[in-house]
Amino acid sequence: MNAPGDAARYHRLRLILALVDFAVGLAWLGLLLVTGLSRGLADLAASWAAAWWAQVAIVAAAIGLGHALLTAPLAWLGGWRLPRRFGLLHQPLRGWLADRAKAALLGGALGLAAVEVVYGLLRVTPLWWLAAAAVFFVFSVLLAALFPVMVVPLFYRLKPLADPELEARLLTLARRAGVPAVGVWVADQSRKSRTANAAVVGLGRTRRIILFDTLTAEFGPAEIESVLAHELGHHVHGDMRRGLVVQGALSLATFALARVLLDLGVEWWGLAGPADPAGLPWLALVVTLVAALGVPLGNAFSRALERRADDYALALTRDPSAFIAAMERLAGLNLAERRPHRLKEVLFHSHPALDRRIARARGEAA
Ligand SMILES: [Zn+2]
Known part of the structure; x- marks a missing residue:
């Protein structure tokens, strides 16, 4: 499938692209501020629309569109060209673009709503940062609950698993874990990519097991059970809940810092006040930087x-041997970095390095 060294090359290129993307985003926001472009943009918006929310929407849309255009080549390289070259993705450009357009519309609408909420609060209370963190927390809980029913079907076709024996095995495993699920569904990932995964999504009566068809095609039943058992572990431990709380705490800290820096920014950038839409790039810059500092913690x-x-x-x-076999298969399909540099793992990785997971399953010190 892949030559040795491919995984390291692939992940090195991915990291470089992600860092360039991040830097371009910051540079764009900085450029808007220091050149006075954002002031001009806000004045133009004020001459077009009287309502504050319309002015905010115009400035936010211009900043977002500019960012999307500037980073489009990087998104194409990192999201399509590179994974195609390493055999991870075989989705045609047209389908990939359609997925990206859907994601951009969804992300753009949510981003715009977030900006409007913050500016609406900025206008009415000095405690805007606290209220904004609370609104974002409630919204993230809602999104987590609705994601499997509203977002996943936008990108995948789901079909019930057509293998009754495997289905019975997996549902039994879920019952043994105390996480009863109503059914096992297969998502048509192979249409796009060779990467494999499984998830247990939904709550109560909507709780279901979703397997990528890449998993059902390549993995033995005991290996699929191992992957599913890991997902069931997240449910048994209430990890979704914990994740939302930690994310909420991080966003509260981010907004608290943003409040201080936005007040300072009023003077630095000659804004009419904290709610002046011309300060939007500054607020975005501050939030982006503070949020980036929170990434290693998360x-x-x-x-x-x-x-x-x-x-x-x-x-x-x-069944450690099935677990290890599943990890090995996942590593091959997903072109995983088996042993990234420790610093890279600490800063950027949401999962332990693969070799460490395997060593732990063998009962070795990892
Ligand atoms: Zn996991």
Whole structure:
């Protein structure tokens, strides 16, 4: 499939592209501020529309569109060209563009709604940062609940698993874990890519198991059970809930810092006040930088949860060799970096390095 060294090359290129993308985003926001472009943009918006929310929408849309255009080549390289070259993706450009357009519309609409909420609050209360963090928290809970029913079907066709024997095995495993599911569904990932995964999504009566068809095609039943047992571990531990709380705490800290820096920015950038739409690039710059500082914290937390889910899977299936075989297969299909540099793992990885997961399953110190 892949030559040795491919995984390292692929991940090195991915990291470079992601860092360039991040830097281009910051540079664009900085450019808007120091050249006075954002002031001009806000004045233009004010001459077109009287309502504050319309002015905010015009400025936000211009900034977002500019960013999308500037980073479009990077998105194409990192999201299509590169994974195609390494055999991970075989989705035609047209289908990939359609998926990206859907994601951009969804992300753009949510992003715009977020900006409007923040500016609406900025106008009415000095405690806007606290209120915004609360609104974002409630919204992230809603999104997590609705994601499997509203977002996943936008990108995948789901069909019930056509293998009754495997279905019975997986549902039994879920019952043993105390996470009863109503059914097993297969998502048509192979249409796009060779990467494999499984998920347990939904709550209560909508809880279902979703397997990528790449998983059902390539993995033996015991290996699929191991992958599923890991996902069940997340449910048993309430990791979704924990993740939302940690994310909420990080966003509260981000907004608290943003409040201080936005007040300073009023003076630095000659804004009419904190709610002046001309300050939007500054607010975006501050939030982006502070949120980036929180990424390693979030990842450290996530790696701890992943380790625990692995331990749970091994205790539930008592089949370390199937677990290790599944990890090896996933590594091959997903072109995983088996042993990234420790610093890279600490900063950027939400999962423990693959070699560490395998060593732990063998009962070795990892
Ligand atoms: Zn996991």
